[in-house]
Amino acid sequence: MAHATIYVGFTVPQLLRGASRIFPTHSALVVLRHSAFCYCTVNGTIKSKRKMDHLERTANNFRQEVISQAKVCGITNESETVKRLRLAIANKDFTFKAGQWVDFFIPGISVVGGFSICSSPGLLEQEGILELAVKYTVHPPAHWIHTECALDSEVALRVGGDFFFDPQPGDSPVKLVLIAGGVGINPLFSILLHIADLHGYQEGKGNGYKMGTVKLYYSAKNTSELLFKKNILGLMNAFPGKITCRFHVTQQSSQICKELQPHVTEGRISEKDLEEHVSKDTLWYICGPPPMIESLSTLLSNIGVPRNCVFFEKWW
Known part of the structure; x- marks a missing residue:
């Protein structure tokens, strides 16, 4: 996710006052819906002469009222460059949908971070816990997380985003293809964990939403930069045939460990990889750097995937 500068205090009332001119009201939001799913509202190429900050770039996205x-x-x-935070949430009314992000407020720092949630809604519901995985940069929120954040540090969070997967029990089953580049895995891992929860609930209770198959394509420079890889392997083992993954590495120089070898391809995600998944009941979720998303959007269009079945979120 990206970042933004806004001068605020830390208490919740002050945060609300400081953010009031930036966060849109619910009535002003534009949210696309198909059945009971909600998707990213942007399905075209976005180009700008300057880099927009997080609050500016997401000004028209949905935001909850709760901070x-x-x-x-x-x-x-x-990984060597990514820290994973577990956060205990104080407000019982705080909720999110798999794939969404948070505005991240740090006391004493005037810059508001924007980080995609990498945990499942079920973890928050059951344990009051939310997780973020943040890559090191010199940007103040990420830098604080890597250099100053400690156990019992206090922050404030607000959920936002129109890129999420939230099926309801009566919805028709769909297949998903999730495509991640680098730390763009974060919202897709949240979706993957939510899907695992749906499978588990359906198997245990015999009702609820019946999920179709899910295929994750995840590309990084090398296997050391593949986040959550052990968790992903665990999900594949827990739900064989229902959750599958192909890791792609583009600059691998070391030997790939035996556990990962059967699931790793050296080279970029290709048209041949994706064309076998094209069907009328398949939805495509992509998160990664803008050039990757623009390239994949074109590729999917060329192999006959309707634009209204492709949903993405760009990280910057």
Whole structure:
């Protein structure tokens, strides 16, 4: 996700006052819906002469009214450059849908971060926990997470975004193809975990939404930069045939470990990889750098995927 500058205090009332001129009211939002699914409202090429900040770029996206304080309750290194935060959410009314992001408010820092959630809505519902995986940059929110954030640090969060997957029990089953580039895996991993929850609920209760198959294509420079890879392998083992993944590495120089080898392809995601999934009941979710999304959108159009079945979110 991207970032923005806005001068605010830290208490929730002050945050609301400081954000009031930037966050749109619910009545002003434009949200596309197909059945009970909600998707990213942008399905074209976006080009700009300058780089927009997070709040500016997402000004027309949905945002919840709730801003909740949260306390850091876990910090792990997901990779050499990515830290994974566990956050205990204080407000019981705080909710999100798989694929959404948060505005990330840090006391004493005037810059508001924007980070996609990488955990499932079920984890928040059951344990009051939300997770973020943040790559190191010099941008103040990410830099703070990597250099100053500690257990019991307090922040504030607000959920936003029109890129999510939220099927309801009566909806017709669909197949999903998830395509991630780099840290663009974050919202797609949240969706993947939510799908696993749906499968588990359906198997355990015999009702609820009946999920179709899911294929994840995940591209990174090398296997050390593939986030959540052990978790993803675990999901494939837990739901064989229902959740599958192909990892793509573009600059691998070291030996690939035996556990990953059967699932790794050296080279970029290609037309041949994707064309076998084209069908009338398949939806495509993409998250990654803008050039990757623009290239894949063109590729999918060329192999006959309708534009209204392709949904994406660009990270910057």
